[in-house]
Amino acid sequence: MGPQFTLLCAALAGCLLPAEECVICDPSVVLALKSLEKDYLPGHLDAKHHKALMERVEKAVKDFQELSLNEDTYMGVVDEATLQKGSWSLLKDLKRITDSDVKGDLFVKELFWMLHLQKETFATYVARFQKEAYCPNKCGVMLQTLIWCKNCKKEVHACRKSYDCGERNVEVPQMEDMILDCELNWHQASEGLTDYSFYRVWGNNTETLVSKGKEPTLTKSMVGPEDAGSYRCELGSVNSSPATVINFRVTVLPKRVDEEKPSPNIVTPGEATTESSNTLQPLKPEKMLKGRLLGLLIWGSLALITGITFAIFCRRKVIDFIKSSLFGLGSGVVEQPQVPKEKDTDSRHQ
Numbered sequence: 001m002g003p004q005f006t007l008l009c010a011a012l013a014g015c016l017l018p019a020e021e022c023v024i025c026d027p028s029v030v031l032a033l034k035s036l037e038k039d040y041l042p043g044h045l046d047a048k049h050h051k052a053l054m055e056r057v058e059k060a061v062k063d064f065q066e067l068s069l070n071e072d073t074y075m076g077v078v079d080e081a082t083l084q085k086g087s088w089s090l091l092k093d094l095k096r097i098t099d100s101d102v103k104g105d106l107f108v109k110e111l112f113w114m115l116h117l118q119k120e121t122f123a124t125y126v127a128r129f130q131k132e133a134y135c136p137n138k139c140g141v142m143l144q145t146l147i148w149c150k151n152c153k154k155e156v157h158a159c160r161k162s163y164d165c166g167e168r169n170v171e172v173p174q175m176e177d178m179i180l181d182c183e184l185n186w187h188q189a190s191e192g193l194t195d196y197s198f199y200r201v202w203g204n205n206t207e208t209l210v211s212k213g214k215e216p217t218l219t220k221s222m223v224g225p226e227d228a229g230s231y232r233c234e235l236g237s238v239n240s241s242p243a244t245v246i247n248f249r250v251t252v253l254p255k256r257v258d259e260e261k262p263s264p265n266i267v268t269p270g271e272a273t274t275e276s277s278n279t280l281q282p283l284k285p286e287k288m289l290k291g292r293l294l295g296l297l298i299w300g301s302l303a304l305i306t307g308i309t310f311a312i313f314c315r316r317k318v319i320d321f322i323k324s325s326l327f328g329l330g331s332g333v334v335e336q337p338q339v340p341k342e343k344d345t346d347s348r349h350q
């Protein structure tokens with residue numbers, strides 16, 4: 001097992017380098033590796049190979065210095081969310097191996113294959129972070145907390161782009177509300193931001209502070225022609241320079257004119273023609289369906305009333321028939337003894 005085990009450890013170290021450089025920055029991964037050495041290896045691997053395995057694993061993790069940097073896939077940094085995702089995936093597969101109770105060379109092979117897959121998975125996470133979450137601001141200065149994989153240091157990185165985020169044209173009718181929105185989609189994720197300041201810019205290159213605070217919008221109700229002109233929004237930061245600058249050019253349009261509608265009691269000739277034409281139009285399917293349902297309801301009620309009346313009438317007839325039958329049977333019993341008397345009388349006359 002000696003030479004074969006050495007080769008497996010070497011392969012394991014080569015596989016571990018790109019996958020573990022960042023996830024080893026997670027304390028939970030360090031604890032899992034210590035648990036692997038103290039709790040799992042004693043009963044699943046020859047004791048003479050424990051030290052060699054763990055030294056190679058730890059050396060591969062700590063002494064990694066070279067990793068191909070790519071602007072689109074990897075820049076040597078990740079954010080907290082990406083680190084947690086990669087660590088959770090690695091720990092889940094490591095637990096799966098230890099729960100399987102695999103031993104010896106098979107254990108080393110399983111560990112090697114798991115790390116190979118985790119390398120590809122982690123590379124996918126990092127590439128996604130690099131594309132979507134690394135310095136997502138298109139303009140301004142975003143302060144983003146990142147983790148440097150080589151030394152596991154967490155620092156605030158300044159994503160510097162052009163301060164000027166362009167000019168926005170805003171049109172608002174007279175006597176309505178003007179709303180200037182200065183928030184960008186990355187403002188919530190950035191750190192070190194302070195207040196939004198809105199300025200009214202005048203033609204002589206001077207400006208007046210209109211509002212300042214945490215709200216990213218400026219609202220002016222019932223605007224008039226005097227509110228038209230240039231405005232500027234500046235988002236401050238803990239640094240001396242602003243995070244973003246957005247300019248607004250406001251145009252006040254004429255007041256909206258609401259068309260006067262005639263009173264509903266007054267019928268104009270045009271409306272009369274429309275009403276007459278509407279009466280000639282066929283009923284809509286919804287109205288026809290409602291009419292049919294109403295008719296069925298009425299006829300059903302009549303049928304129910306008729307049935308109840310008929311049942312009451314029949315019940316009375318049955319009761320009368322039963323009474324008459326009982327009384328008729330009783331009279332027959334009384335008259336039976338008189339029949340012989342009539343016959344005797346007739347015989348005497350004869």
